[in-house]
Amino acid sequence: MNESKFRAMAAMGPTVAGVALVASDDFSARYDLDLARGVFSRPGHSLFGRSYVDRILVLNAAKGGVATSWMLRDMVMRGRAPLALLLNFANPIMAQAAAFAEVSFMSGFPVDITSAIASGDHIELSPATRELTIVSRGADEGPDFSSMEAALIESRN
């Protein structure tokens, strides 16, 4: 957790900086998100109920499903998208999604990136140089309980 710079094996998109939202879970937009509300909606996901809007999502690996390739751009067009995406392991769908949506994406780090970064950290991605920098450590604002409650109610209605 002391290192502050990491080099990715692959990267695309413009330079971007923002606050990280981190989990060691895998990721699929169709399986895990409620796009209308901008929150994680899958009860078994560590980020259940958390808003991903304007956060740099840091997760382990892409998992099944091809829908993310369309959905990420739709999130951008709705104004309810993550700022960027970091994964330990990319698959074609996430790269295709990032290219289509013009969202910055990096993957493949010398460390488990979900352990190296914590939710709340301010980070900067420079895809052109494949560099990821932890600008400052920050406190996780924690789950927004009103969002979590709403997600639970939503999922039960």
Place this chain on the structure above:
Amino acid sequence: MQGEGGEPRRWALEQQIAVGEFFDAEDFVEVTQVHLCADTEALGASGVQFVENIAGTKIGGRVCVPSITDPRGADFAQINAINHDPDIVALERRLSAALSSIGFLMTNTCINYQYVLPPARGEHLAFGDTGSVIYANGVAGAYSNYEGGPAALAAALTGRVPRYGFHLSSKRTGTQLYRLTGDLGTYSDWGAVGGLIGRDMESYWDVPVIISKRRPRSDELKHLGAALASYGSTGMFHFVGVTPEAPTIEAAFAGLPVPAGRTIGSADIRSFYEAFHTSKQELDVVVFAAPQLSLFELGELAAMLDGRQLHDGTALLVAVPKAVKVIADENGLTQAVEGAGGIVLEGVCFYQMHARELARANGWRTLMTNSAKLVNIISGYGYEPVLGSMRQCVASALAGRFLR
């Protein structure tokens, strides 16, 4: 790239170069067919507009290789039967019209490898459904990566894809070994095996090798592959003595040392089922989909339902491609399902039908299915899913409560 071939092809090449560079592709490879996943839940209104813009562009806005579609989000003949939102249906009609204008053949199926044109060994493809990709790679020995919606659309416009991943022989070698010892008597058992192995996969780049005394049939491989892809983002597998690139275990690992591997037995499969449970007794909806059913699967289901009546409080949905529906209509299979109170949906898959809105419109919360893939997806839509065999699902639908 200067746009001489029209703006759609310029866009398509730009996308493909970005993805190719991300994965260090050295060049492109021509593909013989394209399979596009494009349901309106995935595209949203903005995505439909994007496709309509391409359809409206005369230069470069037409497919240049045979191109077909994955299930859409609405069966236009069953809108009222399942209380589909008219706005969603209208959006789906717009999308279908736009894709037809671009030159897509609206096959609306995720089992195109069974009902459109089975791929040949070594054929390079741009398939866009995870289940169709893994079947094409593993069972047919064809070459495809996951080509998500915009990537498959780009491939249809250019007739090629970046050459990386499973287009390269070197990436198709087995990485992990699994020995199956369970009974594997049902489709859902094969799905459970796919789920168990898929969870073990670290990433898309892992290639499991499976050994079993029980030789799976086409529909069993379909459930196995769909679950592998769903739980593991897995796009390729070998089944020793069954799939073409694995005549022997040594061949599956390309002569490299064979790992010790893991054994999957009946207790593992039982645990997989038990992980999907609900405290509720009442069963709202039974779904047979993900993947769509083959004619033989529908025949088995129809025989179980023929002359019986579903519980009043339980809906039963079956998703099939048009090719199956036509033959089922002519052979009394549709009538057997519908006579019992079930609904046969054509050209759709349940989770691609705006399942969250369907739950609200119909009061559905508890769901039972024999699809290991579907139970993995659907909890994010607010459902409480339970996995069972086809026979257990039917018995539960008749009783109106979970029977396992």
